[in-house]
Amino acid sequence: MTEGYRLMVVEPGSVAPDFTLSDLDREQVSLGSLRRDNNVLLVFYPFAFSPLCQGEICQVRDELAGYRDEDVQVVGVSVDTPFSLKVWAEQQGITFPLLSDFWPHGAVAKTYGVFNDVGGMANRGTFLIDTEGIVRFAEIVSPRESRDQTKWKKAVAALRG
Template sequence: MAVETGSAAPDFTLGDLNREQVTLSSLWREKNVLLVFYPFAFSQICQGEICQVRDELAGYSDENVQVVGVSVDTPFALKAWAEQQGFTFPLLSDFWPHGEVAKTYGVFNDIGGMANRGTFLIDTQGIVRFAEIVSPREARDQANWKKAVAALRG
């Protein structure tokens, strides 16, 4: 079952691309968090989405939002991808136990062994203020994310 708007965000700790441990609650205590699940690094739709986030990162930062990407890729694949594409926000590896955090958020795709495209905006109290899940083959409309971020202000 997917995490829904208005519910408490399940906390987790995952390794980043440098294998440093990152805990979600430590992030949302400092800033709102836009948690972006995606299937795989280097895949066409994922690259388009995450590059758009990279290109528009200042808009999220200006709104006191920390963007965090999560996939089932290994930290080594995430590091290579981040270096290739110039990603400066955290990319977390849900590789092992395989997809456990994606399962907790209700976005794990059992057939493909990957995360569906799930987006969750978590406020500084740890409450989910926006939730969206689409299939791996469907690119997300990031304008919806920006509307949700703007709604936190007002």
């Protein structure tokens, strides 16, 4: 276990903690409203504009149609400000919601057990939440470790089964 890395608090089978955060237009978005019509893939990442985060989030962007076809709303969450998220989304052509966990700093990441105290950022945490609010998949990796997104797709496919 690396410094600043926490054990996962939110695990599969548990109820996902609801939250409300600002999107890149500073509009309030809640998990409850997102999961009303779709399952939600909640993707925590450390920082916009960092190479590894950009690679992961752009892969999601490029494969977004597959998630939408499965009735999954992808949502990115970082401790960045809404202002930086807006610029980054425009530069990268990101069309799914990016939410700011800026203030109180990392409060939602802390609730989900993915906040990195040492770095002041979220570790790479991924949670698939069904329309009933139950976590169906969860993983956490360190900020320096890239996630295998095929695991997410298998979890999404398992929702149908």
